[in-house]
Amino acid sequence: MIMNKRFSTLLAATLVAGGFSFNAMASVTAGPGSIKTGEYTLLKFDNSSDKVLSVDPATRKLEVIDYSTLISSNKLAAGTSLKKLNNALWKVTVNSSTSVTGQSVTYSFTNKAGQALTVDLLTDAVGHVTNGTAAISKSTTGNTTWAWTDANGLYAVKSFGTEKGDSVFYFTKDLKLKSAVYDVTSPSIPTDGALVGVEDMSQYTIELTAASFNDLMSTYEGKLFFNNGKDVSASETNALKNQKWQALPFGTSTYTAGANAIAAVNAGSETAFFLWNGKEVLAGNNDLTAKDQKKKFFLVVDNNCYNTEETLNKLVIDTLGWEPIFDASNNLTAITADNLKTRSTVAKRSPLAAGFKGVYHIAKDSLVLTALARPASIPVTTTLGAINTNSGYGTGSTAMDNLEKAVVSFIGGFASNPPADKATFAESNFESDGSAYTYLASGGTTPVSGKALVDKANEYIATLTGDANKAAKATAQNYLAAIKGLAIVKASTGGNALPTVTTDKFVNGKNFADGVTAMDVTQYESAANKGGQLSIKKLSSTYVLTPAPVSTAEATLASDFIAPLIQPFATAPADGGNAVITEGLYYIKDMMKADDNKYYGTFYDLSVVNAAKRVQKEQAFNPYAQFIVEKTAGTTKGNYVISNRAGATDNESVDNWYGVTNVVDKDNNIYTINGDTIQLVAADDVDEDNAYIGFKYITANDAKNNKFTITSAAEMLAGQTIVMVKDSSLKIAEGEMLFTLTPSAETEYGANEDLINVSYTIYNDADSTYLVKKDGNYRFIHESNIAPAAITKFYMIAVDTDSTYVLADGLDAATKMVISTQYKTISAMDLDERNDMFIVKPQSAPASYKSLPKHVRIQAINGDYAAVNAKNQGIAVREGDLKADAYDNLDFIFWLDTAHYENAAPYTYYITKGVKETEEVAASRLYMWNSVDSADVKDANKELPYVYGAGANRVMFRTASIMAQDTLLVPTMDAVAKIDTVAAGDGTSKDGLKHAVKAGVKNFQFSFEFASKDADNEYNIVCQNNNGKNYVHNINGVLAMGPKEDAVVVNVLDVTPEDEAATGNETINAEGVTVIAANGGVQIIGAQGKKVVITNILGQTVANTVLSSDNATIAAPQGVVVVAIEGEDAVKAIVK
Incomplete structure (x- = not known):
């Protein structure tokens, strides 16, 4: 039980800082009793209990703990640690000021973990108390200044101005923050405050175990320093310094010493330990039969002494002839009486001479180390074992x-x-x-x-x-x-x-065992001979470090032995540490130098699919590998909180990164924080405005307008896609499977909730199946056999690069897709298993001809031209046919009217017969049409006018007009004249008229898709009805539909303005100029001195001259020609 030492004289104080009312509290003249600035105290909840205030390091919330769960019988209680104790030890800062009202005193508290007692002075409107336990403020405006009354304890006052008055804030016994109106005219503090006691810790110590010694050392550098100027002379060696010590257990609570009296030196005590400097060497095994065992270097009380009386033993670092056996976690596993004492053959250093105890002084952060035993001198013992019967002298001996x-x-x-x-x-x-x-x-x-x-x-x-x-x-x-x-x-x-x-080898009282004779030890801590404390001893001209043979507390030894101030740091760290770090976003590199740290020099990554929690380099695309560094509220330096940007937690890293932060290497931004050594690398390459990093993000529009492929990112499986096998399970195989990815609602996440992730359902369009997880594995299930709520949503988590993803069905207690290296099957494995990455991208849509609406000609690569004949049939006309007077210029010109131009999809068009310049484009005209839905129609002669040859549907041009993007008005071709509304599917119109709508608009929509990746301006003409026979073919001059194989390949050619403006008159009288089509040429009257250009229907120039006569005839080929006269509009003429 800890004695109660309350702030007996601590009275109500006037707060003088940061938003508090100056005259809200009465002045006081006394300070906090025996607690001085810089000393540690426990903040108690009840004078008669051991309930004290602490901070939960995981949640950073305040908590009430029982002191007996921290320290019991001067030892750390089971399951606790010095780090946990540090969260409950509060350093007091007394703030005094003088005003017209008198002396005012306030207090600030920072625990030994470096966390200031800072909270936001806010409560709920109802009840004026927080719903849950008060938490450490994460802002820079949290309250750090507190007042005290002897009757009611810790409180603070916040001023809201004269209109609202002031409020007093205090803690209830369940650690909620409560507020009450504070009447300035009649000040009184509520009486149900809970923090009403303090405890002076200056006299409290802890007996260290191996675990608590290591806990203490890991908080700092792992080394011991002599800090009060009391050290060995420069000519002497201090074995304790310049080593990184780790304690190993010397015994266990159940150890029985047996006949060899090890119990006399506390070998069975849990508070005894070996001190190992982390180094090993190959040496003789414990049976001394071979040099095949790695031996540790321990701190040992040496056989050699500083004085002739052999009472002041030296301390050395050496191996032990018989080394206690430890497991992989350095727990003691074997120690017996025979091993340590009764062996007849051992090396010169006894394990008993390597045992130590430690006491930690809480207030001073210092240690007292005590040796358990020293090697015993030989009390004139028999040397019979050394001079026993000998043989091997040879003959004649x-x-x-x-x-x-x-x-x-x-x-x-x-x-x-x-x-x-x-x-x-x-x-x-x-x-x-x-x-x-x-x-x-x-x-x-x-x-x-x-x-x-x-x-x-x-x-x-x-x-x-x-x-x-x-x-x-x-x-x-x-x-x-x-x-x-x-x-x-x-x-x-x-x-x-x-x-x-x-013999001469052994002298009574001086000589020690050297391997010839069994060893013995003399214990320091016995009833008659207390001692062993490591002390500085003054010899005639030097100072040495030695275990004092008797207690250094005895007055008679005060002038001879000096107790050094042994601390785990060279310089006591200032409150909050000494680091000054610019707040912001960083990558964090593991810089813990340890032989067993295989991750040294790697970056932390707390992604749920990274079991190692490390990556080799910075990842600007991965928020799980990025960390936010902020000052702890109420501090200006040396005390920081580090959070994972994605909000991930990990009890081996980020959960511990808070509190005291000290510089290791300022130039390289290397720091220690809560026992870890880390390097901060500024994440300047991160696009902090992109909330979607770390996951595959597809906009709703892109998801709607695209199909996606999901292929393996592995080099050996590159390009292989997810496919379904017979039992509906998954594997990776060659080929292409297209999926529709439907995004879920966006979810905010992250430390600041400024990131967004999206999951997706995966739908196989070819089979109408969803990819789901069922019965512990992934499979495809038909959409008719699964409820919407049962459809699995997949997260696509960026791993290694910003375009390779792990596919997981969740982010917590979930599984992910892993590919069997042997069978290429896909299984559901835990998130911490190895990763298989996938590439998710839109289908590589065939590159297509893209254009705004305009007139074009369509020429097959064999020279034929697409045209419309008198029966409105699509044909391919050879060059010789152009000489006949069978076609009009507009029969070879087509108007492209854009139907669709979605992202990553081919442009689709309505293709109509050329439109005269005087016509409106939107007028009713002849639309190119795949006649597949009229294949069975017969004419008066019982023939099939819409089928050519062996069942190929003709390309026709049919009268229609546009009603909407995907809707045409198409006159019927039967005897009863009417107009059909043709759209994407059968149904009823939504224009309020409720008239019938027929399917089939895709039979009017065509695209020009590249026929070859390597060919320029060579296209297939593709109808959008996707029936497998939707490619245009040239069959003996007839345009008809068929499969992709052998589809006609065409060029899309621009036309001249003259082509578009040409008329069909054979004789045109322009003002002052006459053009007459004649046999074998064109007669031009009234154009002397003007330039004349004549082109054929293909746009090829057949004549280019300046007329020297007022009545000239220019030779031209048969067929349609265009005559362009300087200063006049172009005219068309048909040469016979």
């Missing part, structure tokens, strides 16, 4: 055998006459063969000293020469080195008890 017997007899157990304390091997006597220790013994052979036995051995070693004896010589030399200085420390007590011995 009597001297070595005698020496070995003497050593065994010297350190063996005896029933009587054992070596006494301090007896040395060198001065002791043995039987000549070393078989018996004879010191103080009577009788027997002449004794030999241990020194003499050693000398004999050395003489023997000198004889071992050459490669053959190299191994034997080394073994013998090692044995002599092991027994050098052999002496008795404590004599045997008889029986089988062995004496305690030592």
